[in-house]
């Protein structure tokens with residue numbers, strides 16, 4: 001291999017040229033994966049996530065110090081009786097060197113994705129989000145000037161802010177939930193020059209998230225025995241598995257895949273239900289009955305994806321199978337209690353999704369599902385909201401368009417087209 005990386009389809013094995021390609025041109029459904037020329041990871045002399053450029057599907061980088069930060073826990077670990085608990089924190093906590101100002105690991109996806117579009121694509125990224133992913137892409141747009149179209153439920157609009165002013169964001173709010181924003185986002189992508197970011201299918205997104213596992217293994221000096229994360233789409237779990245396979249190939253971090261412990265939030269836990277039933281398929285009536293009501297009853301609504309990449313080849317089911325993984329579901333009360341416990345011990349506020357993850361660790365410890373001396377990587381996927389508000393200005397992102405209940409895109413198509421025409425060809429950093 002002479003190129004830095006190649007893309008391959010897991011279904012037909014075909015090698016795919018990267019033109020910001022997220023699906024196999026043969027029509028296969030599996031998740032395309034990136035294979036890197038360097039099997040030995042060398043930390044690059046950049047800041048943040050770009051330190052791991054060897055294993056990111058990009059050539060360049062961005063001047064950002066946002067990246068995952070891993071440290072060995074003392075207080076919380078002691079309270080749980082764990083001797084080897086590593087916390088990977090993706091958020092804002094400058095005292096620990098954590099500088100993700102949009103406060104979640106979604107910025108680890110947004111940074112390399114923006115570079116990949118600049119290098120391999122030729123369009124404006126479109127992102128549908130329950131809030132955190134949208135905010136991450138707005139933040140990267142504020143940093144680089146890259147144009148983005150973000151679609152969120154109206155109720156999430158307060159989550160859309162940046163720490164620098166944005167000039168190239170087209171924010172569209174829709175009446176409804178996360179699924180409604182995904183559906184409207186798909187129609188927005190029928191407009192020329194607007195390109196779906198790709199979600200779990202986007203290798204830059206997965207490998208950006210996979211840097212949590214890389215940073216964790218480098219800090220601990222080995223692959224962890226267990227990895228804990230709260231999931232909505234499960235992309236972070238898939239990414240952790242893929243990164244762990246690369247680390248095994250590197251040879252310096254051990255030869256055993258970490259066991260994935262993924263958690264969802266009751267009463268919306270379709271992947272947990274399917275996995276516990278031993279199924280590769282999610283059966284909507286069985287695994288997420290009354291979804292439009294239950295998605296509004298959870299502690300963390302970023303975990304309410306109704307179409308997760310669970311069954312597809314290279315998806316969550318395969319990641320769990322390969323790692324001997326587990327799936328748990330956490331009640332709102334367990335999440336709230338775990339959050340308080342974590343905040344008191346570690347002294348930083350965390351995202352509700354991270355609280356779900358902390359609760360799943362506590363349950364696993366209580367059930368002896370992990371050993372007291374196991375090397376454990378706890379992915380705190382978001383936090384530091386209070387901390388960032390103390391240090392930084394926060395600029396709300398104002399909606400450009402507000403779409404009322406099920407209104408067709410035709411009413412605003414021309415306006416979005418003209419926005420795209422004025423923004424598509426602007427250069428950005």
Ligand SMILES: Cc1ncc(COP(=O)(O)O)c(C=O)c1O
Nearest residue numbers: 132231232233234236353381382
């Ligand atoms: C803070 C936070 N944690 C966890 C998740 C779940 O991530 P995944 O897409 O890997 O399931 C999300 C999704 O938006 C999130 O915002």
